[in-house]
Amino acid sequence: MESSSxxxxxxxxxxxxxxxDLLRRLRxxxxxxxxxxxxxxxxxxxxxxxxxxxxxxxxxxxxxxxxVGAPWQHQAQAATLAYEGEHVVVATGTAxxxxxxxxxxxxxxxxxxxxxxVLYLAPTKALAADQLRAVAALELEGVRPACYDGDTPRAExxxxxxxxxxxxxxxxxxxxxxxxxxxxxxxxxxxxxxxVIDECHTYRGVFGSHVAHVLRRLRRQCARFxxxxxxxxxxxxxxxxxxxxxxxxxxxxxxxxEDASPRGGVTFALWEPPLLPPDSGPSTPVPPQSTGDHDDLxxxxxxxxxxxxxxxxxxxxxxxxxxxxVRSRKGAEVVAANARRALDDAVPxxxxxxxxxxxxxxREERRELERALLHGDLLGLASTNALELGxxxxxxxAVLICGYPGTRASLWQQAGRxxxxxxxALAVLVARDDPLDTYLVHHPEAIFGAPVEAxxxxxxxxxxxxxxxACAAFEAPLTPADLALFGDGAKEAVDQLxxxxxxxxxxxxxxxxxRERPEVDLRGEGGAPVCVVESSxxxxxxxxxxxxSHFLLHSGAxxxxxxxxxxxxxxxxxxxxxxxxAEEPDWSTHAxxxxxxxxxxxxxxxxxxxxxxxxxxxxxxxxxxxxxxxxIATGExxxxxxxxxxxxxxxxxxxxxxxxxxxxTLAGVQPADVPGALHAAEHAAIGLLPLMATCDRWDIGGxxxxxxxxxxxxxxxxxxxxxGGAGFAERAYGxxxxxxxxxxxxxxxxxxxxGCPSCVQSPxxxxxxxxxxxxxxxxxxxxxxxxxxx
Numbered sequence: 001m002e003s004s005s006x007x008x009x010x011x012x013x014x015x016x017x018x019x020x021d022l023l024r025r026l027r028x029x030x031x032x033x034x035x036x037x038x039x040x041x042x043x044x045x046x047x048x049x050x051x052x053x054x055x056x057x058x059x060x061x062x063x064x065x066x067x068v069g070a071p072w073q074h075q076a077q078a079a080t081l082a083y084e085g086e087h088v089v090v091a092t093g094t095a096x097x098x099x100x101x102x103x104x105x106x107x108x109x110x111x112x113x114x115x116x117x118v119l120y121l122a123p124t125k126a127l128a129a130d131q132l133r134a135v136a137a138l139e140l141e142g143v144r145p146a147c148y149d150g151d152t153p154r155a156e157x158x159x160x161x162x163x164x165x166x167x168x169x170x171x172x173x174x175x176x177x178x179x180x181x182x183x184x185x186x187x188x189x190x191x192x193x194x195x196v197i198d199e200c201h202t203y204r205g206v207f208g209s210h211v212a213h214v215l216r217r218l219r220r221q222c223a224r225f226x227x228x229x230x231x232x233x234x235x236x237x238x239x240x241x242x243x244x245x246x247x248x249x250x251x252x253x254x255x256x257x258e259d260a261s262p263r264g265g266v267t268f269a270l271w272e273p274p275l276l277p278p279d280s281g282p283s284t285p286v287p288p289q290s291t292g293d294h295d296d297l298x299x300x301x302x303x304x305x306x307x308x309x310x311x312x313x314x315x316x317x318x319x320x321x322x323x324x325x326v327r328s329r330k331g332a333e334v335v336a337a338n339a340r341r342a343l344d345d346a347v348p349x350x351x352x353x354x355x356x357x358x359x360x361x362x363r364e365e366r367r368e369l370e371r372a373l374l375h376g377d378l379l380g381l382a383s384t385n386a387l388e389l390g391x392x393x394x395x396x397x398a399v400l401i402c403g404y405p406g407t408r409a410s411l412w413q414q415a416g417r418x419x420x421x422x423x424x425a426l427a428v429l430v431a432r433d434d435p436l437d438t439y440l441v442h443h444p445e446a447i448f449g450a451p452v453e454a455x456x457x458x459x460x461x462x463x464x465x466x467x468x469x470a471c472a473a474f475e476a477p478l479t480p481a482d483l484a485l486f487g488d489g490a491k492e493a494v495d496q497l498x499x500x501x502x503x504x505x506x507x508x509x510x511x512x513x514x515r516e517r518p519e520v521d522l523r524g525e526g527g528a529p530v531c532v533v534e535s536s537x538x539x540x541x542x543x544x545x546x547x548x549s550h551f552l553l554h555s556g557a558x559x560x561x562x563x564x565x566x567x568x569x570x571x572x573x574x575x576x577x578x579x580x581x582a583e584e585p586d587w588s589t590h591a592x593x594x595x596x597x598x599x600x601x602x603x604x605x606x607x608x609x610x611x612x613x614x615x616x617x618x619x620x621x622x623x624x625x626x627x628x629x630x631x632i633a634t635g636e637x638x639x640x641x642x643x644x645x646x647x648x649x650x651x652x653x654x655x656x657x658x659x660x661x662x663x664x665t666l667a668g669v670q671p672a673d674v675p676g677a678l679h680a681a682e683h684a685a686i687g688l689l690p691l692m693a694t695c696d697r698w699d700i701g702g703x704x705x706x707x708x709x710x711x712x713x714x715x716x717x718x719x720x721x722x723x724g725g726a727g728f729a730e731r732a733y734g735x736x737x738x739x740x741x742x743x744x745x746x747x748x749x750x751x752x753x754x755g756c757p758s759c760v761q762s763p764x765x766x767x768x769x770x771x772x773x774x775x776x777x778x779x780x781x782x783x784x785x786x787x788x789x790x
Contacts (some may be wrong), residue, residue, distance in 0.1 A: 017318060019426035022398065026428075033275050034307075037444040039268040043424075046262035049076035055085055055104060056111050056646040060297055061099070062138040073260035079104040082194070082232045089200065089233035091241035092259035094416020098234040099134060099198075101256075105232070106112040106194045107135075110143050110165055116193040119218075123202045125149050125363075126370060128168040131198070135166055148171050149419065151363045153439065161185055171203075171211045172522055179475055181516055182221045190225040200233040201241075201409055201455050203248055203725035204694045206464060208457035212248050213468035216485050219250070220472065236409045239454035247457060264419040268427045268448075270441040270698040271311075273302040301758065303430040305331050308382075309338035311428065315398050316343060316380040320426075323373075324382045324400040325414045329358040329544075333560040335382035335402065341580040353565055354380040356631070360540065385410065396424060403432040404440055407694045408452045428477070428765045433757030435687035439746040446691065454713040456694045456727040459487055463651070463724025466493040469517040470502055477509040528576050532559060535569055535579040546576070550624040550645050551591040551683040557627065558589050569710045573646070579632060587629040587638055595622045595719055599710040600651065604733065610663035612786040614713075615733040618654040618719055620701065623647040653725030655732040658713040659783055667779040671706075674714055677776030678704035678762035679767075681743070682716045682776065686761070689718065693731035700728055737790050744781035747774060 017025065027035055048070045050527050051060050071079070075097055078090040080330045083105040090101045100130065105365055106118045122128040127632055128147050135145040145166040148157065150173065160167060161184055169178070197203075197219065203211045215231075222229055233245045233253065242255035308324050312335060313321040324339075326332040333356045340351030357369050372378045381543040385405065396418040405411055411429070419425025429447075431437035440446055459465065469486060472478060480636055485488040497503040502518075503510040512518075521528075529543035530553055541561045544552050549571065557568045559580055566580035602616040661671070682704040689700060701721050708715040722727045732739055750759035755774035762769060 007680070010507075017320070019265075019398070019424050022266055022315065022320060022426055023269055023428075025318070026311060027309075028316070029290040030274060030409060032272065034271050034274055035269050036272050036441045038349070039262075039270075039444065039448050040393040041266040041268055043265040044263045047073045047260035049073040050082050050662045052076055052083070052104070054080075054560060055108055058106055058137075058426065059104070059111060059140070062140055063692070066137060068100065069141070071104065072097055074256050074258055075101045075104070075260075078102075078232070078256040081254055082106075082230055083108065085230055087231045087233075087245075087249065087253045088239050088256060089235055089245040089253050090256045091201075091235040091238055092257065093237055093263065095263070095419075096261040097258050099131065102196045102232040102234060103135065105230075106166070106196060107138070107140060111140065111319070113193070113520060115285065117188050117191045118194045118196065119164045119174075119188075119192060120166065120196040120198065121174065122168065122170055122198045125170065126366065127198060128170060129367070129370075132168050135168075147231040148177070148483055148665060161188065162253055164188075171516065174524055175210075175214045175471070175520070179214070179217050179221060179471070183230060186225055189222050190227055192229045194229045195229045195231050197231065197233045197248070200245060200248060201235040204455045204457050205699060205720075205728070206461070206722040206724070207523050208248065208455065209459050209461050209726070210468065210520070212250070212459040213464065213472075213486065214522070215248065216250050216477065216487075217468070217472050220485060221475065224476065235455075236413045238409050239451050239452050241455075244455040244457070247459065250459075250487065264414065265424050266419060266427055267424070268415060270444060270447075271307070271428050271430045272438070272441045273307040273430065273433075275301055276663060281401050281723065301433045301462045301756075304402050304430045304437075305334050306338065308400050308430050309335045309343065311400050311430065312336075312339040312354065312382060315400075317350070319379070320397045321395055322375070322380045322398040323417050324402060325405065326382055326384060326402045327405065329384055330560055331382050331402065332356045332358045332382045337560075338379075338381060339382065349410060350369065354382070355377055357383040358380050361395070363538070368602045375404075385414070396425075398776060399425070399427045401427065401429045403434070404429065404437050404690070405701075406690050408447060408450065409455075409694070411447065412452070412656045432762075435684045435743070435746045435750075437757050438692055438750060439688065439691075439742065440760035442749065454694070456731055458725065458727040458730075460489045461724040461726075462489060462493055462496075462721075465489055466497055467518055469493050470497060470512065471520055473503055473510055473512040474517045477506075477511045478503075482493050482509075488754040510713075530571070530573075530576045530578055532561070532566075532578050532580060534566070535581055541566070541580070544578070549573070549578070550648075551593075554591060554624060554627060554643050555644060556589060556629075556641060557591070558587075586632055588632055590628045590630065591624050591643075592626045592628065592640070593622050593624045595620060595701070595703055597621075597654075597708075597719070605651075606788065607737075608787040608789065610660040611638040612658040612713075612785050613733065613736055613788060614656050615729060616654065618652060618717065620650040620652060620703075620719060621647055622650070622701075649722060650721070652720045652723060653729045654717050654719035655729040655736070656711070656715055656717040657736075657784055657788075658708075658711050658715045659780065661714060663783050663787075664714060664780065667783050669776045669779050673773050673776045674706040676705070676771035676773035677780045678714055678716050679705065680755060680772045680774055680777035681745070681780045682718070683760050683762040683765065683769075683772070684743045684747050685716065685718055685740065688737060689728065689732055691742055692735045695726070695727045695728045699726065714744055737785065737788055740781055740784055740788070744778060744785060749776050750774075 046501050078088050078101040081088040085360050110118050118606050125589045143166050144164045146160045146164040148160050148167050148169045231249050235241050247503045285616045318507050326335050336356035344351035399418040401414050403589045415427035431441045505586040530549040532541045553571050559566045567583045569579045571578045599621045600617040606613040626640050628640050682702045686702045704716045706714050721726050747759045755772045760774050
């Protein structure tokens with residue numbers, strides 16, 4: 001960031017430049033123009049509709065006091081469908097007012113029937129708290145809205161159960177608190193008129209499959225108490241929202257997709273960080289554990305984290321209120337720390353206007369950051385996708401997106417955080433050195449000309465279905481009639497639970513046999529969170545999900561919290577606690593793992609001569625075995641230290657392809673180069689799969705080998721990183737030709753000579769991206785595509 005640009009601006013907010021002017025100034029910072037494409041999304045007028053005749057005058061007046069003179073056409077349409085008893089999903093753009101579509105019928109019913117209740121589900125606590133503010137601000141008598149989540153004090157919970165008529169919670173609390181305690185909630189459930197499911201497109205993969213069964217358990221309890229609530233779902237624009245909502249709820253759902261709200265214009269830039277000279281180190285010092293962008297041998301492009309940090313500093317210096325989305329918790333901390341440092345170098349104290357926001361913070365920290373951003377005390381915030389969803393961040397001018405977020409739905413959600421008051425906005429996608437990001441910034445039609453993905457979830461996943469049936473049996477004995485509610489595979493799953501001794505069959509149904517309730521992790525994060533505790537004071541700094549603890553909290557790891565670095569002294573997996581001490585080392589840490597895979601069964605396959613394409617179950621064993629320490633300034637490897645952590649086993653679903661050795665030889669791939677060719681193709685295939693499915697590369701894993709013991713051929717595997725699968729491998733199998741064609745093109749079009757993070761290197765490779773052969777990967781994929789039917 002240039003000091004002169006910051007020095008001319010006061011620390012307070014100012015009108016700031018237009019999005020076009022701001023982009024022009026940002027592009028002028030370096031010698032080469034980093035922008036590969038600018039898309040102008042035009043402004044759009046709104047189409048209002050009259051208030052529905054059934055909306056009571058006091059509710060219309062309450063909305064009018066909040067500045068809502070009339071609903072938009074899609075709001076009125078969805079609200080009327082719901083009020084008439086039809087399950088409905090409203091799938092329209094960010095800031096299109098989806099909340100009014102469910103608030104209108106729900107609140108009208110509460111005002112008309114003094115006994116009726118409403119349950120609202122959000123995927124994050126921040127969104128539920130934001131909706132609570134919105135409903136409470138209407139000041140409607142007798143509604144008594146309240147949040148019921150893990151942060152709710154025990155003293156308030158009984159009052160909420162007895163008196164609140166509009167309860168806002170999340171699927172985790174519904175699963176852990178409400179449904180197991182349904183007897184205490186009987187009055188609320190008996191009178192339940194509406195279930196609102198906000199941001200339902202986030203319920204995908206294993207998490208979405210679990211939530212689908214939590215909602216079936218809710219429907220089951222409501223039926224036992226005599227209620228049949230109407231489900232109203234709100235979603236970002238998505239492919240086939242009616243089908244996805246129906247799979248989530250188990251009900252027929254009508255979709256409203258025509259967005260009639262007004263929208264300010266958006267200037268959307270695709271930004272590729274510049275190439276660095278060969279063997280150059282990082283261009284600016286960064287805190288430890290900052291290289292989540294790269295685990296490569298040679299940094300080819302400037303890190304997207306550093307580029308985003310400089311852009312955030314520049315926009316804040318211009319007085320532009322900016323939100324930077326960063327894919328990882330660690331990355332959000334790094335971007336905020338670097339932006340603060342750059343701003344303080346220019347204007348001492350200006351760095352205080354920037355902060356990080358991520359999961360794992362304590363409740364008080366999260367609420368204070370939300371308040372500071374809403375009130376303008378903060379000008380810049382580096383956030384994980386915790387703020388992607390519908391928290392009403394009025395007044396933001398720009399959004400920076402550090403790395404493609406995995407789906408077009410998320411990309412447009414994040415871009416839509418700016419310009420929420422109808423003003424012009426700037427959105428910038430900063431490409432990581434990654435095959436998919438590189439492909440997208442050079443193929444803008446894949447972003448701006450392609451439909452949004454359909455949400456992928458699989459409620460029939462046996463690793464989801466069986467535990468959820470166990471939870472249902474704990475809440476009330478299962479009956480044969482219940483099995484139809486839980487769908488395909490329910491009877492087989494119940495039989496397995498009986499054989500395992502978890503359920504006992506009686507003439508009246510199946511009964512849970514144990515005193516304690518089943519322990520089920522909805523989010524599939526690999527167990528309970530691990531607490532991060534400062535050893536000298538006993539202070540709780542935050543938490544890390546169990547699935548990430550082996551990589552982020554192993555002994556010797558560097559952990560960042562609000563820009564302060566700590567080194568891990570000890571990781572106690574039994575007690576779920578990591579002890580750390582404050583330290584500012586000049587090195588970062590990078591965990592290394594090894595993986596083994598065996599084929600369990602084949603579901604489906606395509607015989608294409610020398611090529612075979614398969615879908616089936618596999619067992620994956622992985623273990624973090626060591627970590628590297630690297631100099632921050634140069635990236636030099638200081639040493640590699642062993643770790644003694646337990647192996648993790650995973651049975652999941654994979655897609656894999658095999659090639660005959662003869663076909664590879666004929667294509668010009670020498671036997672000695674086969675491992676590097678397959679390894680490079682595997683990395684790129686993983687990187688490009690999010691183009692076809694609602695996942696990102698961290699949801700999936702891979703393995704390649706020149707001769708696999710089960711296939712007896714050169715093989716590339718790509719597998720879902722969740723027990724039982726998440727639906728991503730099935731999607732890859734169904735779109736194999738298009739998926740691998742995009743993979744081949746991404747490698748071939750990359751300008752590097754021997755392979756780089758933009759094409760075949762992976763940020764999570766346990767083998768240090770070795771061996772890799774870029775030209776031979778193209779030959780491998782040419783063989784596959786030449787033989788695989790379209």
